[in-house]
Structures are given as structure tokens and as C-alpha cells.
Amino acid sequence: MIGPSPCYLNTADGYHGGFDKSDIEDLLGMMEMNFTGWANYMAPMALKQPIESRTVQELRSTFVSNDPKVARQFAEVTFYSDCRDLLKQGQVDTLILQCSNDSIVPIEVGEYLHQHLKNSRLHILDAKGHYPHISHPQETASVVKDYLEVN
Amino acid sequence: MTHSLRYFPAGLLTLSHEGYILEANETFQEELGYKPKELIGEHLEKLCRPGAKMIFHSYFFPNINMYGVVKELFVKLKNKEGTEVPFILNARQRPMEELQQIDVVLLPMKRRMEYEQELRQTKLQLEETIREKETALDQLKNIYQEIQAKQETLAVLNSELLIAANTDNLTGIANRKHLLELLADYNSLSQSTGESLSVLLIDIDYFKKVNDVYGHDAGDEVLIGLATFLQQFSRPGQLVGRLGGEEFLMLLPNVDKTLSLAVGQRLKELVEQAQWETVGSLTVSIGAATLIPKDSQKELIKKADLALYYSKENGRNQATHYDDIHKD
Numbered sequence: 001m002i003g004p005s006p007c008y009l010n011t012a013d014g015y016h017g018g019f020d021k022s023d024i025e026d027l028l029g030m031m032e033m034n035f036t037g038w039a040n041y042m043a044p045m046a047l048k049q050p051i052e053s054r055t056v057q058e059l060r061s062t063f064v065s066n067d068p069k070v071a072r073q074f075a076e077v078t079f080y081s082d083c084r085d086l087l088k089q090g091q092v093d094t095l096i097l098q099c100s101n102d103s104i105v106p107i108e109v110g111e112y113l114h115q116h117l118k119n120s121r122l123h124i125l126d127a128k129g130h131y132p133h134i135s136h137p138q139e140t141a142s143v144v145k146d147y148l149e150v151n
Numbered sequence: 152m153t154h155s156l157r158y159f160p161a162g163l164l165t166l167s168h169e170g171y172i173l174e175a176n177e178t179f180q181e182e183l184g185y186k187p188k189e190l191i192g193e194h195l196e197k198l199c200r201p202g203a204k205m206i207f208h209s210y211f212f213p214n215i216n217m218y219g220v221v222k223e224l225f226v227k228l229k230n231k232e233g234t235e236v237p238f239i240l241n242a243r244q245r246p247m248e249e250l251q252q253i254d255v256v257l258l259p260m261k262r263r264m265e266y267e268q269e270l271r272q273t274k275l276q277l278e279e280t281i282r283e284k285e286t287a288l289d290q291l292k293n294i295y296q297e298i299q300a301k302q303e304t305l306a307v308l309n310s311e312l313l314i315a316a317n318t319d320n321l322t323g324i325a326n327r328k329h330l331l332e333l334l335a336d337y338n339s340l341s342q343s344t345g346e347s348l349s350v351l352l353i354d355i356d357y358f359k360k361v362n363d364v365y366g367h368d369a370g371d372e373v374l375i376g377l378a379t380f381l382q383q384f385s386r387p388g389q390l391v392g393r394l395g396g397e398e399f400l401m402l403l404p405n406v407d408k409t410l411s412l413a414v415g416q417r418l419k420e421l422v423e424q425a426q427w428e429t430v431g432s433l434t435v436s437i438g439a440a441t442l443i444p445k446d447s448q449k450e451l452i453k454k455a456d457l458a459l460y461y462s463k464e465n466g467r468n469q470a471t472h473y474d475d476i477h478k479d
Contacts, residue, residue, distance in 0.1 A: 019202075020201075030225060131208060131213070
């Protein structure tokens with residue numbers, strides 16, 4: 001898992017997810033204002049096809065025409081969810097990768113996940129940001145490979 | 152940065168690929184309340200609340216990495232006091248450079264933002280109005296369907312009610328009310344076409360004895376039995392009903408005086424010959440009457456009644472036509 005979070009919200013029990021409710025409202029508002037842009041970006045990513053192929057054009061137009069509501073709901077579900085209670089059910093071996101000085105998810109969220117997920121390992125990357133597989137693909141890949149070889 | 156760019160009427164930034172601010176013009180720094188060069192060397196995240204960080208990491212940098220450009224991105228940046236200022240920005244990665252620096256143009260859009268908010272508010276209100284309208288329409292449709300269903304039920308109930316209102320409870324044949332209505336219809340029809348119309352008034356002989364000897368249930372059985380008998384006896388177009396008590400009426404359209412008497416005679420013979428449950432044998436007395444022009448249905452019944460009285464007075468178990476009574 002790369003930069004995962006079971007709960008983005010800061011909660012009353014002292015858990016620090018990194019976002020206050022107002023931050024999420026803020027983000028949703030900005031997403032809404034940028035909606036066309038989100039669709040433009042998501043379409044080629046989702047399909048992994050050369051830009052401007054016909055499929056992408058079709059997908060883009062459906063994103064643009066249909067999705068403001070769905071995109072907002074998706075974002076709401078993502079950012080308002082709290083699945084901390086479910087962590088204890090996880091049994092699978094897990095590698096948790098987190099950027100040092102992660103911009104989105106505070107470091108203690110990675111530690112929290114590691115504490116509550118059985119069979120998990122936490123690895124703090126040198127990479128900064130939140131998407132190390134994009135910004136620092138080599139470091140990310142080598143850590144994943146090492147983990148797979150050992151386990 | 153040349154002097155003209157430093158005070159260019161738009162915020163200008165150059166970012167490193169990792170998001171550090173390499174250059175920033177005075178316009179941009181002033182807009183956010185910073186002194187010249189104060190932001191140089193800082194990371195872009197210094198200007199971001201968590202929502203804006205998410206936008207930069209999930210949208211801005213991936214787009215720069217994939218396409219080299221970002222167009223018309225809306226984002227809010229913190230000024231020095233921590234207040235958010237809305238910006239619209241375009242960005243482009245410098246092509247053909249190994250350092251992969253990113254040039255960014257930012258225009259504040261506070262006033263534009265108010266306009267956008269107003270538009271958005273209006274859109275939401277419109278959507279709400281449309282939703283309300285659709286809900287109202289759905290409700291109307293439901294109400295309409297309910298009304299239709301109720302009307303259908305009502306129509307069924309009405310026809311059932313009509314049948315009930317026209318039927319004699321005990322025997323299931325036409326009741327007095329219905330008989331008189333039909334007689335009025337037949338009467339006016341005959342008056343206008345000149346066709347004859349006769350009636351037979353039929354009364355069970357010694358019915359009081361049946362009740363006294365066999366009980367009221369047996370009496371009811373006799374009434375039901377005779378009603379069935381009369382219905383089987385009647386021809387199509389003729390109508391049988393119970394006037395009340397042990398008195399029945401047959402309407403005979405297109406039947407003249409002679410034929411009506413013959414029908415009455417035949418009926419009383421068949422009743423006499425038939426086997427009756429519980430009582431064994433049964434006879435009836437019959438009074439017949441035939442319509443003459445200007446007679447009302449009341450007068451017609453009254454004549455039949457007089458003829459029936461005559462049959463009773465003259466030994467019962469017989470049929471008499473009103474026209475044959477000697478009126479002394």
C-alpha cells in the first residue's frame with residue numbers, strides 16, 4: 001500500500017488523519033470548480049492508452065457529461081470514510097509505503113496502520129510528496145521488489 | 152527576472168520539479184502579503200492548506216508529468232496571514248531542459264469567484280426547483296392513478312349497488328321498486344308504439360297456512376321456489392319480480408288480453424301440477440290486465456289486483472282477466 005489512510009479526518013479521539021472537516025469541504029469545492037480538468041486527467045490514466053485515441057475521447061466525454069455528481073460522491077466517500085474498525089480483520093501480509101514528510105497523510109497514520117494491521121511492515125521512503133510511485137518510481141519499485149523477495 | 156516581469160500584471164512562479172519555488176515575481180508575493188524574495192526557496196506547500204495540497208499532488212504534478220502542461224486550474228492559496236486567496240493558474244514544464252523547471256502564471260480571481268459562486272448558487276437553486284417540480288409531478292401522477300383506481304372500484308361498487316337496489320333479498324329476482332320502474336318504461340314504450348302490454352299478478356293460495364304449519368323457513372323456501380319456477384316459465388323479454396309478501400308480478404310485453412289470460416291459465420295449471428318441496432302441492436290465484444291507451448301503470452296494477460281479487464273470491468287456483476269481470 002502506498003501512502004494509505006484508513007481515515008483522512010482528524011477525530012475527537014485524538015487520531016490525526018491530516019484533514020479537518022473544513023479542509024475536505026475546501027477540497028471538494030476546488031474539485032468541483034476544476035471538474036472538467038479532473039475528467040481530462042482521469043480518462044487517459046484509467047485506460048492507459050495513447051492520448052486522444054477514440055476510446056479516450058468517448059470516455060472523456062462521458063466523464064465530463066455525467067460525472068460531477070459521481071466524482072463528488074466518490075471524493076466524499078473517500079475523504080469522509082473511517083474504516084479503522086475494520087483493520088483488525090486484515091490478515092494478508094502488507095507492505096505500507098509512506099513518504100517521509102508526506103504532504104497529505106501524516107506519518108502517524110502510517111504508524112497507526114502498522115500497529116493495527118497484523119503481518120504488516122512500515123517502510124518510510126526518502127521520497128517526499130504523496131505519490132512516490134510517480135515522483136520517485138525507482139526508489140518505490142526497489143523497495144517493493146526487496147519486500148517481495150524476502151516474503 | 153527582468154524588471155518588467157517582476158511587476159507584470161500577473162503572478163509568475165518558477166517551480167523546481169519537486170515543487171520548490173525557484174523564482175517568484177513581486178506581483179505574486181505582494182498578492183499574498185509577502186515581501187520580495189521572501190518566498191524564494193520555500194516549498195509550494197507553504198502556501199497550501201490540505202485541500203490545495205491534495206489538488207497539487209493529485210492533479211497538478213501528474214498532469215505536468217504526463218502532458219507537460221496544466222490549464223485553467225482553480226486553486227486556493229494561503230496568504231501570509233493564513234487567509235485563502237482563489238487563483239486560476241496555467242503552468243508549463245520548460246521543454247528540452249534537464250532540470251524540468253515549471254513556469255506558472257497565476258491570476259487572483261476574488262471578484263470572478265463571487266460571480267462563480269453566484270452562478271453555482273443559482274444552478275443549485277435551479278436543480279432544487281427542478282427536483283421539487285419533478286417530485287410534485289410524481290405525486291400528481293400517483294394521485295391521478297389513485298383516483299383512477301378508486302373510480303374503477305367505485306364503478307364496480309355502483310353496479311353492485313344498482314343490482315342490490317333492484318333485487319329482492321330473499322328470492323334474488325326483481326324487487327317492487329325495480330318492477331314499477333320497468334313497468335313505467337314498458338308503459339311509455341307501449342303508449343308510443345301502440346304495442347300491447349299485459350301483466351299477471353300472482354298470489355300464492357293459503358300462504359298463511361304454509362307459514363303456520365311448516366314455519367317461516369318453509370314459507371321462505373316456497374317463495375324462493377316459486378320465484379325460480381316463474382323465471383323458468385317466463386319467455387325472453389318477459390320479466391318476473393316479487394311485489395311483496397307472497398305476491399309476484401309478470402310483465403308481458405307484446406301480449407294482448409287473450410294471450411295474457413291463456414298464459415295465466417297455463418301458469419296456474421303448471422303450478423298445480425308441480426311437486427313442491429316440504430308443502431308437496433301448491434296453487435296460485437292470478438289476476439291479468441292489459442294496457443289500454445292513457446292507462447297509467449298504477450291503474451294497470453290496480454286492474455290486475457281487482458282481477459286477482461275476483462279469482463280469490465271465486466274459489467282460488469284460477470286466472471281471471473280484468474276485462475272479463477262483469478262490472479255491475
